[in-house]
Amino acid sequence: MSPHRIVRMAGLAAEAVLVVAISLAHTVAAEPAADHAAVFNNNCSVCHQLAGAGLPGQFPRLAGRADRIAATVAGRSYLERVVLFGMAGKITVDGSSIVGVMPSFAALSNSDLAAALDYIVSLDRSGDVHWKGKVFSPTDIARARAGRQLSPAQVHALRAVTLAKRDG
Numbered sequence: 001m002s003p004h005r006i007v008r009m010a011g012l013a014a015e016a017v018l019v020v021a022i023s024l025a026h027t028v029a030a031e032p033a034a035d036h037a038a039v040f041n042n043n044c045s046v047c048h049q050l051a052g053a054g055l056p057g058q059f060p061r062l063a064g065r066a067d068r069i070a071a072t073v074a075g076r077s078y079l080e081r082v083v084l085f086g087m088a089g090k091i092t093v094d095g096s097s098i099v100g101v102m103p104s105f106a107a108l109s110n111s112d113l114a115a116a117l118d119y120i121v122s123l124d125r126s127g128d129v130h131w132k133g134k135v136f137s138p139t140d141i142a143r144a145r146a147g148r149q150l151s152p153a154q155v156h157a158l159r160a161v162t163l164a165k166r167d168g
């Protein structure tokens, strides 16, 4: 083999190592993949507004609230059911009543729903993202999907027992 060819092969090998290193760096990135925000922006922000800011009296703020709801097992289970089954009924958020209807998002995949929930629980009150890693997995969503089917009014009743005494 000519020295020239050896040098070229070494160059290619180094390039391959670099490519592998870059893709590994991607896999272990601590930041949320862009698609978490994208799932939210494409499906939820039309009502809940960008970064989950909400609209008082119409759509509940999620920023700085979803993380608190998700702090308990019951709260996480409630959030899974809101997105799967929707919710209808009066709630009070930030001192304003909302008599709203949230549609079911059961048509989205388990991983998209997990991504949307992971996104909202990473938002602080001002909408900045503090990525918490995977709080919801596609398996969690699959389990809720396969479990008892709730009407939007039943999800509202579940909210009342789950968030008892909390102004949302």
Ligand code: HEC
Residues within 6 Å of the ligand: 040, 043, 044, 045, 046, 047, 048, 058, 059, 060, 062, 066, 079, 082, 083, 087, 088, 089, 090, 091, 093, 098, 099, 100, 101, 102, 103, 105, 116, 117, 120, 156, 159, 168
């Ligand atoms: C068409 C408007 C609309 C869209 C789109 C929508 N929501 Fe909602 N969402 C609402 C309304 C209205 C409520 C309050 C329902 C009620 O009053 O019972 C709500 C409630 C919620 C709640 C419960 C808040 C609480 O205080 O308990 C969560 C969590 C939520 N939405 C997340 C999402 C996510 C995630 C998406 C996207 C996958 C989404 N929503 C899409 C309108 C919407």
